[in-house]
Amino acid sequence: MGGGGGEVCCVIVPSKWRPGLTVKISWLQGGHFQRDASGNVVMKNGNKVFIEGSWKTRTVTIPEYQAKEMQHVDIHFLPNDQVLVKLSDIFPEHPDYRPAYPREMQHTSQ
Template sequence: MSRVLIRVLWLMLISGLSLQGCTPPKPVRLGAPIEGYSHTSAAINRFSVNRGGGPNISPYSGGGKQNCCASLPVKWHPGLTVVVEWEKDPDPYASANWPPLGTDGYRAAYKLHAAKYTRHRAVVPVARYEELGLVNVHFLPCNQVAVSAGATYPGRPDYPFHFPQKMQEPATCPES
């Protein structure tokens, strides 16, 4: 082979190898939308999953509202957990008896009411998933939380949790 041909082949090989570095790697983690469900009489004023914010949730409701995003691995693995932080209003309908909105009386009532909000943090296992999808956070009695992150959703037979929408708080909760 001629020297010119060898140089051309050598340059093509080097160029091809250097271009391989330009191909983006497959993602190890992705941002997944967050949705929540309150199975109790408390409202969830705000919550987050791995610092990604979820929507506020009325008592005994949820679903239908999504926020972005919780960073999770594309592939589930044993021991996968997320950090869920939330603020809970144990008496979400108290404002029905307050003075009119915008008055000093209203502001005073709100201040007293907001002092009763509770804040919580839990490290929660994530239910096994085959394909990363919507992150569903279920708020249960006794400040328990369950999290799924698959391509299925509540109400489907393949969904990992089947909690009733309305769950009552027990008179006493077990110590955690």
């Protein structure tokens, strides 16, 4: 299930959408904390030593938006390193949000 995420401020977009508007998204995929021979996480200067995975980058088109939708920018990381970016005035948990936010299926006992 997806839904990790977090917040970073800030993004600047034009107040009026125009065709061909794109954004470059870069993200770190994978990585791990360095461990010593005993399996303990290695610390340096009081911080865990992190070994980065690989960086991915995609330039994606920003779909058309209206002024009222300039509340926040949502970035969806999809399978096969695809990325969807959109401006919205509702959050992913809202039932009218598209694409629909993934939900765990409710299992019923029979």
